[in-house]
Amino acid sequence: MSLIAFDFDGTLSDSEMTVLLAKRAGVADEVAEITERAMNDELSYAESLYQRAELLGGLDEDEVAAAFDEVALRPDAGELIERLQAEGHHVAVLTGGFERGVERALAKEGVEADTIVANRLPTAGGTLTGDAEGPLIEGTKDDALAELADDLGIPMAETVAVGDGANDLPMLEVAGLAIGFAPKDAVRPVCDDVVDSMFRLGKVLEGYDILPAE
Numbered sequence: 135m136s137l138i139a140f141d142f143d144g145t146l147s148d149s150e151m152t153v154l155l156a157k158r159a160g161v162a163d164e165v166a167e168i169t170e171r172a173m174n175d176e177l178s179y180a181e182s183l184y185q186r187a188e189l190l191g192g193l194d195e196d197e198v199a200a201a202f203d204e205v206a207l208r209p210d211a212g213e214l215i216e217r218l219q220a221e222g223h224h225v226a227v228l229t230g231g232f233e234r235g236v237e238r239a240l241a242k243e244g245v246e247a248d249t250i251v252a253n254r255l256p257t258a259g260g261t262l263t264g265d266a267e268g269p270l271i272e273g274t275k276d277d278a279l280a281e282l283a284d285d286l287g288i289p290m291a292e293t294v295a296v297g298d299g300a301n302d303l304p305m306l307e308v309a310g311l312a313i314g315f316a317p318k319d320a321v322r323p324v325c326d327d328v329v330d331s332m333f334r335l336g337k338v339l340e341g342y343d344i345l346p347a348e
């Protein structure tokens with residue numbers, strides 16, 4: 135059994151949740167710029183998330199729910215998750231994005247992750263407070279992956295990390311196998327393999343005997 139840890143925004147999904155929320159809050163350009171700087175490692179992830187959450191402050195709960203409803207998995211992602219689980223692997227989503235959006239997107243494809251480690255945007259009085267909370271703001275994905283592997287009794291050598299952005303660097307560096315999904319320039323050097331579709335990812339995992347050949 136292996137532990138396969140996926141990033142969400144930009145990896146399992148081609149959307150960035152904060153961008154979907156930002157469109158509804160009328161701050162899309164500002165948020166996209168902050169996201170881009172963080173993904174290229176020009177701004178710390180924690181700082182970028184707090185800045186984006188602050189811009190989203192005051193957004194109505196109904197708009198938040200509608201934005202999370204728009205979050206979708208990439209083509210073939212749901213099927214790949216099912217194939218991994220059918221082989222007995224543990225599928226985890228480790229994301230700086232938000233739990234509700236991840237859950238909505240997985241449910242739409244009729245799949246579930248075995249573990250989701252994600253952040254939250256708190257609400258008060260029917261609107262976003264402008265704050266953000268959760269284990270992957272100050273916390274990093276290498277620790278989240280190591281902790282989960284330890285809980286499951288899986289050696290780090292048997293872990294696979296799949297990600298695209300600078301906040302994935304720590305988990306890509308410690309995982310047994312590091313796969314970049316259309317990775318940003320700062321991420322590419324630490325990847326053992328790079329793919330640009332879930333179909334290709336399936337093929338790469340077949341190559342490492344993590345999935346049987348189809």
Ligand SMILES: [Mg+2]
Pocket residue numbers: 141142143144145297298299
């Ligand atoms: Mg990402």
